[in-house]
Amino acid sequence: MTPTVTPYRSGRPVGRDxxxxxxxxxxxxxxxxxxxxTGVVVAALMVVLVALLAGVSSNQKGSPPVPIGPGGxxxxxxxxxxxxxxxxxxxxxxxxxxxxSSIPTGPADLRPGIVPWAKAGLIIKQSTRQGSPYAAIMVTxxxxxxxxxxxxxxxxxxxxxxxxxxxRRLRLDRSGDAITGYASADGRHWTKVxxxxxxxxxxxxxxxxxxxxxxxxxxxxxxxxxxxxxxxxLRTHGRWAGGIWTGDQVGRKSPSFAGYPQxxxxxxxxxxxxxxxxxxxxxxxxxxxxxxxxxxLKDILTGTFAALIAVIVVGALYITTEYRKNLIHxxxxxxxxRSRVLVAKAVVLGVVTFVAGLAGAxxxxxxxxxxxxxxxxxxxxxxxxxxxxxxxxxxALLATASILALAVGTIFRHSAGAVTTVIVAIVLxxxxxxxxxxxxxxxxxxxxxxxxxxxxxxxxxxxxxxxTSIYTPYNGYYPLAPWAGLAVLAGYATVSLAVAAALxxxxxx
Amino acid sequence: MSAPGIVVAGxxxxxxxxxxLDGMSFTVRPGVVxxxxxxxxxxxxTTMRVILGLDAVDEGTALIEGKPYHSLRHPLSHxxxxxxxxxxxxxxxxxxxxxxLAHSQGLAARRVDQVIEQVxxxxxxxxxxxxxxxxxRQRLGIAAALLGDPPVIMLDEPFNxxxxxxxxxxxxxxxxxxxxxxxxxxxxxxxxxxxxTAAHLVVAGRGKAxxxxxxxxxxxxxxxxxxxxxxTAGAHAMRVLAHAGATVAATxxxxxxxxxxxxxxxxxxxxxSAVPFSEVSAHRATLEDVYQELTREAVEFRAATPxxxxx
Numbered sequence: 001m002t003p004t005v006t007p008y009r010s011g012r013p014v015g016r017d018x019x020x021x022x023x024x025x026x027x028x029x030x031x032x033x034x035x036x037x038t039g040v041v042v043a044a045l046m047v048v049l050v051a052l053l054a055g056v057s058s059n060q061k062g063s064p065p066v067p068i069g070p071g072g073x074x075x076x077x078x079x080x081x082x083x084x085x086x087x088x089x090x091x092x093x094x095x096x097x098x099x100x101s102s103i104p105t106g107p108a109d110l111r112p113g114i115v116p117w118a119k120a121g122l123i124i125k126q127s128t129r130q131g132s133p134y135a136a137i138m139v140t141x142x143x144x145x146x147x148x149x150x151x152x153x154x155x156x157x158x159x160x161x162x163x164x165x166x167x168r169r170l171r172l173d174r175s176g177d178a179i180t181g182y183a184s185a186d187g188r189h190w191t192k193v194x195x196x197x198x199x200x201x202x203x204x205x206x207x208x209x210x211x212x213x214x215x216x217x218x219x220x221x222x223x224x225x226x227x228x229x230x231x232x233x234l235r236t237h238g239r240w241a242g243g244i245w246t247g248d249q250v251g252r253k254s255p256s257f258a259g260y261p262q263x264x265x266x267x268x269x270x271x272x273x274x275x276x277x278x279x280x281x282x283x284x285x286x287x288x289x290x291x292x293x294x295x296x297l298k299d300i301l302t303g304t305f306a307a308l309i310a311v312i313v314v315g316a317l318y319i320t321t322e323y324r325k326n327l328i329h330x331x332x333x334x335x336x337x338r339s340r341v342l343v344a345k346a347v348v349l350g351v352v353t354f355v356a357g358l359a360g361a362x363x364x365x366x367x368x369x370x371x372x373x374x375x376x377x378x379x380x381x382x383x384x385x386x387x388x389x390x391x392x393x394x395x396a397l398l399a400t401a402s403i404l405a406l407a408v409g410t411i412f413r414h415s416a417g418a419v420t421t422v423i424v425a426i427v428l429x430x431x432x433x434x435x436x437x438x439x440x441x442x443x444x445x446x447x448x449x450x451x452x453x454x455x456x457x458x459x460x461x462x463x464x465x466x467x468t469s470i471y472t473p474y475n476g477y478y479p480l481a482p483w484a485g486l487a488v489l490a491g492y493a494t495v496s497l498a499v500a501a502a503l504x505x506x507x508x509x
Numbered sequence: 510m511s512a513p514g515i516v517v518a519g520x521x522x523x524x525x526x527x528x529x530l531d532g533m534s535f536t537v538r539p540g541v542v543x544x545x546x547x548x549x550x551x552x553x554x555t556t557m558r559v560i561l562g563l564d565a566v567d568e569g570t571a572l573i574e575g576k577p578y579h580s581l582r583h584p585l586s587h588x589x590x591x592x593x594x595x596x597x598x599x600x601x602x603x604x605x606x607x608x609x610l611a612h613s614q615g616l617a618a619r620r621v622d623q624v625i626e627q628v629x630x631x632x633x634x635x636x637x638x639x640x641x642x643x644x645x646r647q648r649l650g651i652a653a654a655l656l657g658d659p660p661v662i663m664l665d666e667p668f669n670x671x672x673x674x675x676x677x678x679x680x681x682x683x684x685x686x687x688x689x690x691x692x693x694x695x696x697x698x699x700x701x702x703x704x705x706t707a708a709h710l711v712v713a714g715r716g717k718a719x720x721x722x723x724x725x726x727x728x729x730x731x732x733x734x735x736x737x738x739x740x741t742a743g744a745h746a747m748r749v750l751a752h753a754g755a756t757v758a759a760t761x762x763x764x765x766x767x768x769x770x771x772x773x774x775x776x777x778x779x780x781x782s783a784v785p786f787s788e789v790s791a792h793r794a795t796l797e798d799v800y801q802e803l804t805r806e807a808v809e810f811r812a813a814t815p816x817x818x819x820x
Binding site for chain 1: 513514538539540541558561562563564565578579581584585586590592593595596597598599600601602605606608609610612613614615620653657658659660689690691692
């Protein structure tokens with residue numbers, strides 16, 4: 001019995017076929033589940049809310065101002081300065097036969113020690129005001145002769161440490177705003193270390209001898225050190241005031257200077273071109289350790305952490321709900337090319353969470369910074385390009401984490417397992433590095449190889465080679481560059497997505 | 510023109526130690542409703558998932574209009590299916606559920622509203638599907654199957670959870686789809702559900718089709734040309750007819766079943782011998798009898814087998 005029938009032919013035009021249709025379908029799916037939309041909005045709001053709380057709850061009103069260098073960055077500008085005015089051009093020469101440092105090992109127990117960036121030498125500085133422009137040439141504890149200017153610039157000169165057998169002779173010439181530094185090991189052969197142009201020295205600058213002795217790092221803390229240098233054969237040429245030298249502690253009270261070790265103080269003795277100078281502090285860019293009360297953009301964006309959990313949950317549910325409800329059958333019947341379904345989901349989820357993170361950061365960063373500053377908190381300044389990178393990076397961080405959750409959800413086909421796995425992979429390392437007692441080597445490893453490396457994309461602090469400090473993720477210094485850190489997470493997401501696609505293709509739905 | 514309908518040939522699939530499909534073969538032709546019946550675990554749902562490319566088989570082919578499902582570019586305009594009416598996101602509205610499906614096929618929202626009206630869900634379309642009764646979910650599932658206006662429709666247990674009105678509506682609806690020239694495959698584990706709807710039956714048991722024939726043919730075969738005779742003189746009648754070469758059996762106090770002789774010959778013989786009788790009619794087996802007969806072996810096998818077929 002085969003009745004003669006005309007098989008049905010639809011009169012409907014056939015729609016377009018392609019990836020765009022899948023994207024459209026997945027976007028419709030996403031936006032029509034109120035819980036998911038709420039989750040993403042909550043993620044953005046968490047970033048803003050935590051920034052508001054951080055800004056409002058901080059109160060450091062009345063704290064002394066942080067010295068700011070000519071480049072706008074916070075600086076440490078606390079050192080012992082033996083100086084006199086230099087009204088125009090001139091030069092100054094000195095021999096340094098000794099630089100000795102002491103580090104406290106207990107209360108009132110000062111022992112000789114090595115402070116690698118203890119500094120003793122010649123400086124020409126606009127004034128004794130903290131943060132004023134300068135150029136200097138110096139011997140250091142273990143980095144040889146250096147020429148430095150305006151806090152952040154550093155040029156290496158003669159290597160080797162200084163001693164009676166290895167005297168270093170230093171010379172600084174000013175000609176307009178050009179200052180040239182020279183060094184010599186024997187007083188006859190001089191090597192030019194560098195010429196720098198220092199704006200704003202003014203017609204009458206202060207010049208002379210200086211000693212600085214930055215804190216010494218011990219494990220996870222620092223101890224203030226003090227250093228003493230011997231200067232001989234001090235000679236000046238040019239428009240120096242002549243006569244007496246004045247000794248001053250520059251920046252005695254400053255947020256970036258913890259003061260002298262107990263029972264020590266800055267001083268100078270001597271005359272006729274021979275001086276012994278004792279000093280503490282540093283002339284250098286401020287880092288997190290020297291400015292512990294300072295806040296960073298990353299601190300303000302701490303809400304990213306909560307947002308991350310929200311988007312991980314949404315990312316996992318975006319696929320695991322389909323498995324739980326057997327909706328995956330309909331999805332794959334509508335789109336038999338399964339990898340494309342997964343890619344469409346990843347694109348939709350990525351774009352949505354990226355926009356949420358970006359929007360949250362764009363609102364939170366200026367608002368939180370403004371509130372914190374209004375409450376007297378010093379916030380490490382960032383270039384607008386850095387602020388843009390942090391905002392884009394926050395969006396990318398949320399997007400990549402949610403795509404990782406989507407991929408893991410596809411592999412597990414189970415919400416609880418997927419959410420737990422991804423949170424453990426990202427959030428647990430983050431919690432570990434947020435522990436100040438975590439050894440630096442462990443933190444360093446965690447922020448290199450685990451998905452938590454991606455938090456590097458929010459870092460704004462830059463480590464300086466000429467400042468010994470504790471450059472750990474806890475302090476806001478990540479071992480990987482911002483985008484390199486994000487790339488680690490992206491690597492995890494890409495591999496997981498590839499595994500998920502392979503399983504999705506191979507397994508029965 | 511490509512072959513219409515669904516052609517399933519030699520499907521074999523093993524889940525671990527269990528053979529879920531063991532040479533399943535049948536054809537679903539356009540213009541009729543084909544009932545796909547068999548006990549739970551006979552392989553009906555697995556076969557449907559294989560047809561939709563959701564499950565892979567170890568052997569065999571399943572073709573939609575002559576093509577494997579994977580090669581279809583707009584699958585939903587070739588075959589509309591309903592596998593599981595509960596396959597919904599509970600907080601998505603019914604309309605939005607159909608909308609994403611429409612978008613995946615490049616179809617406009619207008620088409621969504623058409624199918625919603627077709628299945629009578631217009632007033633509830635914007636409510637969350639999670640609050641739907643099973644019967645409403647079945648209607649929503651049918652709407653999804655109709656979305657691409659496909660020539661082939663495949664529904665797994667569409668009568669489940671439907672109230673009597675719904676069942677009547679569904680039967681009429683399925684017949685109308687077939688009348689439009691569509692190939693319609695409807696599975697059920699209850700013969701009574703497809704009884705008045707299907708013109709063609711595929712009976713599944715133990716992973717294969719144990720019957721694939723028209724309903725009329727199946728009933729005729731099961732009736733086996735038997736004639737039912739109502740008479741008060743049973744013993745006399747049986748003697749006369751047995752003498753004439755028929756096989757006779759008393760099936761009730763006043764009823765006798767006769768096989769081997771056509772009805773007109775029986776009437777003639779009884780009249781010649783003056784045996785009184787009140788009724789002579791062709792014995793008609795019910796579909797239920799057919800089904801029971803065909804699946805008895807499969808059910809017994811299943812009862813004796815400790816391993817359940819998954820899903």
